[in-house]
Amino acid sequence: MSSKKSNTNRFKQSKNDPNAKQPSSEPKASLDDNVSQLLGATIAAINVTKDLVPIDLAKGILGTVANILIIAQSVIKNKSDFLAIVDRCETIREILERATKGATNDNLRGYLGHALSQLNVSVNRINSEVASRKEQGFWKKLFFVAIDRDQIAGWEKDLDRVLVLFSTEMIAGIAIRVEKLALGPQDNANGIDGLNCRPYMPPSRPSMLYGRDDLVAELMNLVVNDEHIALIGPGGMGKSSLAKAILNESPVMMKFADRRFFVTYDGLDPSTITFDTFMTRFAGVLGMQLAGADPVGQISSFLRSATTLIVLDNAETFEEASESSALKEIPPAIAEIADIPGVTLILTSRSRRNAPNVEWITKDIPPLDSSSAQEAFFRIYRTASRSNTEEEITNLLEELEFHPLSINLLANAAQQNRWSPRTLLERWKDRHSAVLDHGEGKLQSLSYTMELSLSSPSVQKLGENGRHALAVIAFLPQGLNEDLASDLLPSLPQVSTVCDVLCMQSLVYRQDNFIKMLAPIRHFVRDSLPPDSTCLREIRALYYRTVQQCSEARDNPADIIISDHLNIEHVVAFDLACIPEEIYRACWQFLQCLEWHVPRPTTLAPAIFNIVEKSSTLMSKAKCLWQLGCLYSTISQLTEGMKAVKAAEALYLTAGDHEHVAHCVTECADTYRSQGRFIQSQQVLEDFQHSDSWKHLSETTKANTWFFLDIARMYTFTASVDELFVKSMEDRILGLRSKIRHWEARLCYGGDIVQVKTYLEDLFRQCAPPRDLTECREALRGLAEVAFCEGRLSDAMDILQKLVEMLEGQDPQRVLWYTVWKAAVASKQGNHALARELIQQASRPLEFLALRNAHAFLHRNYASARIELTAGEYHSAESQFTTTIESCDMQGNLMFKAYSLRGLGEVAFARGDFAVAAQRFAETRSVCTEMGVSPQNLYSCITFNALPDIFKGWAIFLEGRSPFANVI
Structure with missing residues (x-):
């Protein structure tokens, strides 16, 4: 005896369970429509079965059950909350169909009669309560009423209690005996075993499935639309959990009902699996016992009877095995099953060797996001307060790349051992993957x-x-x-x-x-x-050869340096620990390449500082420290850079290499100068001229030292303009550059601007790019400042544009610098929109530049604040000046701090808040004193940074005029 099965959802969790996965974001109206259709199908199936069962009591029970569902379909508003009751009603139909098959009224004297009697009482009570709700609806002239979820949950529990009676061994024995009699020998030959015909219950939705909602929804939609999907990823990525979640999504449950099967091949050895093993496990989950020579045909016959969803879990087991010539029938078998109308497959695998001739939609399963990884970790690890440990734990989870299994293992290890967060971090640092092994099996051990x-x-x-x-x-x-x-x-x-x-x-x-x-x-x-040692030698040979070629000529192709810089750094660090004396040259050459092509922080610093100082390593360590300092300077980590350069200077001095000592001194002095610390810069260079090293220097090195000293003296106005850059003018290398600087100094000192312009134009003509690119650049910069001071703003803009084009693609930092100055020119022209656009244009590479050089950030941010102030946008200007000051404090930059403090003073002055203005101007003057710069000469050397003349608060303050007459 058989009847058509209804498409009933089999919920494993009560809707009142707070941990239960709620239905997907399907519109409620649509969901209720689907439930209404499901109710109709279930009612029809129950009525068919009612006519077929031979026992009157069973007929009555089924009639009552059908009436309950009819009321729910016609009157109850919250139909979707009835899904679990519909599920129980379908189970009642199936049980009564099977348990009464071939039975007579004589069977009711025993256990079957008792179970039916108890079931009759329960369904009549539910029917009475549901009917009363129907009456309430009509008396209140409401066509629909709602039933409380708690009451529905009570009905579910009552039915579950009674249905247990039908699963006892006695009832099962009746069903088995009658089933065998009804089937006869011919049906058993087809492989259907009555012992396994009970409804299959797929695995529940995993309770700990974080950060996968969007992915589950995407995959669910594919499944509902009859697409075969392959979930691919390494072990522990959560492929099986995703498949289980999909099985338990409401639309999937509604479509496939009790035809949702999860076939796992976990635990089977790919080297020993056979085709029979594969098919037997498949059939076993379907509730079948295979017999005869055509297992695929038998399974296919079963699958054609209704829409079916099948998960093939851990498919790599048989996919790997299918390489064997004896097992090549597995992929065709899967393809044949996939081709059956109404059959949908989900496959989870570590392997990409998925069955051919199946239109798989392959999904690579990604790691969790940071937030979901934390949720998963702290759901297990409850030893410490999350708020106090979140940052450290997040960093640790990031080291795991948010791998779900590893997070689970780590959290369990920490919880079971009651490790504090600090202990956990120490264990991870010391043991790494060993921390992720605390049991047997794939769910307890990464190994x-x-x-x-x-x-x-x-x-x-x-x-x-x-x-x-x-x-x-x-x-x-x-x-x-x-x-x-x-x-x-x-x-x-x-x-x-x-x-x-x-x-x-x-x-x-x-x-x-x-x-x-x-x-x-x-x-x-x-x-x-x-x-392997051979592999390491080969890797080292290619990387170090590339580093050497690139460092010998900066213009050599640096593709490998740029693409593999982290790998090269790791190899260098590894070799510094193992074979240090053979690797120093490669170390400093790599640092040089890094500075030129991929300026970023490096992990090599500790290893370099820890190089043992002895006669054979002195110069090598000094060279490494020097290049490390240069790299730090390029990325504006000035404190670290100064530390490295001074350490190099001490080693060079011990080795008697005075030329390199001078390079270290001038590098430190220029670092002070870039921070606006002109007194320190000047002092360092003057002291060096009285050191023992001075007399050992070449004339070019002395000229270079004088050149940097005169830059500092130019800012502090501590020397006559006639003296500046004179001593370096005669040098073969520095001569042209020193002459350009000399005439720039005359501009700063208020010299004849026409004369300055004439000389700078002549010097520019003497430059021969690309050999004299630095001199060409500095001459143009001076001419741009001249044009800006003379009010020839269009000329200034053209010259700056020429500088941008000259350096485009070669020096992004200076391109940003000159683009920002173009914005200053546009602002002075009154074109604030263009000025802002240029600032934004300069900001495009800023994300990169801000990491490599904070000085560029200060330059851009101050210029932006200056533009907003000029445009009268005082609130925006104030905010950006404040940001610049905060950044200056972090970087130790006095120059832009003084500029920004003065800007805040002008904002307050414009608002009429003279007390605040006086405070800001006083702070500005104090910073000027610290720099060694006269307040009147704050902008003398970089006129593009000056505020327009319309802002007079600073001048009035310095002159002590009202409203600052009483300010000291």
């Missing part, structure tokens, strides 16, 4: 999960080459550059093919032309597979 992947036949087939490649990819922080793979690893034949296999197994992945590895996998491989 177990990894060994499953490494033991796959395709990886095993690679032999040592596969493990060597894995070790190299784990060793290099950026991963393996695909374009360089064969050059980096010539001893690994067909390394690209090896990488293809590793990618197919999700042990590695491709990103930005690199073969990379997730952090937890990387830690495991590093701990268990040290890199």
Whole structure:
């Protein structure tokens, strides 16, 4: 006896369960329509069964159940809350159909009669309560009424209590005996076993599934639209959890009802799995026992009977096995099943060798986002306050690259051991992947999960080459550059093919032309597979050869430096710890390349400072420290840069290398100058001229020292303009540049502007770019300032544009500098819109430049504030001046701090708040004293930074006129 099954949802969680996943964001009206259709289908199925069952009591129960659903369909407003009751009603229909099959009234004297009697009482009570709601609706002239969810939940529990009676061994025995009699020998030959015909319950939705809502919704929509999907990713990424979540989404439950199957191949050995094993496990979940020679046909016959969703979990097991010639029938079998109308497949796998001839939509499962990773971690780890430890834990989770399994393992280890956050961080630092192993099985051990992947036949087939490649990819922080793979690893034949296999197994992945590895996998491989010495020699040879070629000529192609700089840095750091004396040259050459092409902080500093100082290492360490200081200076980490340069200076002095001592001194002096600390800059250079090293210097080095000294004296006005840059003018290298600076100094000192212009134009004609690019640039800069001071603003703009074009693509920092000055010119022209546009244009590379040079940020931000002040936007100007001051305090920059304090004073003066204005101007004067600059000459050397003459508060303050007459 059989009847058509209704498409009933089988909920595993009560809707009143606070941890239950609520229905997707489907409109409620649409959901109620679907429920109404489901009610109709279920009522129809119950009525069919009622006519077929042989026992009158069972007929009555089914009639009452149908009446409950009819009322719900016609009167109840919150139909969607009835889904679980519909589920129970469908279960009642199935049980009564099976339990009474072939039975007579004589059977009611035993246990079956007792169970039916109890069920009759329950359904009549529910029917009575539902009917009373119907009457309330009509008496109140309301067509629909709502039933409280708690009352519905009570009905669910009551029915569950009674339905348990039907699952006892006695009732099952009746059903089994009658079922076997009804089936007969022919049906059993087809493979259907009555023992397994009970409804299959798919796994519940995982309770800890964070940050996957959008992905679940996307995948659910694909499944509802009959798409086959393959969820791909490394072990522990949560593929199985996603599949379980999809199975329990409301639209999926409504479409597939009790035809949602989860077939897992976890725990099977790919080397021993057979086709029979594959099919037997498949059929077992479907509730079938296979018999005969056509298992695919038997399963297909079952699947054609209704819409079905099947998850094939841990598919890498049989996908790997299908490489065997004896198991090639697995992919065709999957393809044949996928082609059955109404069948939808979800496949989870670490492998990309998915069954061919199936239109898979492949989804690579990403790690969690930061917020979801924290939620998952702190749901388990409750030892410490989240608010007090969140930043440290977030950094730790970031080291795991937000890998779900690793987060779970780490949180459990910390919770079970009651580690404090500090202890947890120490354990991770000391042990890394070992912290992620505290049990057996893939859910308790990262190493177990990894060994499953490494033991796959395709990886095993690679032999040592596969493990060597894995070790190299784990060793290099950026991963393996695909374009360089064969050059980096010539001893690994067909390394690209090896990488293809590793990618197919999700042990590695491709990103930005690199073969990379997730952090937890990387830690495991590093701990268990040290890199092969031959591979290391080959990597070192290519990288160091590139560094040497690039450092010898700055214009040499630097593609490899730019693309692989993190890898090169790691190799250098590794070698500094293992073979330091052979690596110093490569170390300083790499730092130089880094400064030129990828200016950024470096992790090499501690290793460089820890180089043991002895006669054989003195100069090498000094060279490394010098290049480290230059790099720090380029990225405006001035304190660290000064520390490195002074350490280099001491070593050079000990070694008697006075020329390099001078370079270190002038570098420190120029650092002070860039901060606006002109007194310190001048003092350092004057003291050096009285040192023992001075007499050992070449004339060019002395000229260079005089040149930097005169820059400081130009700002402080402590020397006559006739003296400035004279001593360096005669030098063969510095002569032209010194002459340009001399005439710029005359402009700063208020000299004849026409004469200055004439000489600068003549000096510009003497420049021969590209050899004299620096001199050409400085001459043009001086001419731009002359034009700006004379009020020839269009000329100033043209000259600055010429500078921008000259340096475009070569020196982005100076391009920003001159673009900002163009904005100052536009502002003086009264074109504030253009000025703001130019500031924005200058800001485009700022995200990069702000990291490499905070001085550029100060320059841009101050200029922007200056423009807003000139435009009369006082609130915006005030905010940006304040930001600049805060940044100056962090960077120790006095010059832009003085400019911005004066700007705040002018804002207050314009508002008539003279007390605040006086305070700001007094602070400005104090900073001028600290710099060694006369307040009257605050802008003398960089006129583009001066505020327009319309802002007179500063001048009035300095002159002591009203309203500042009584200010000291």
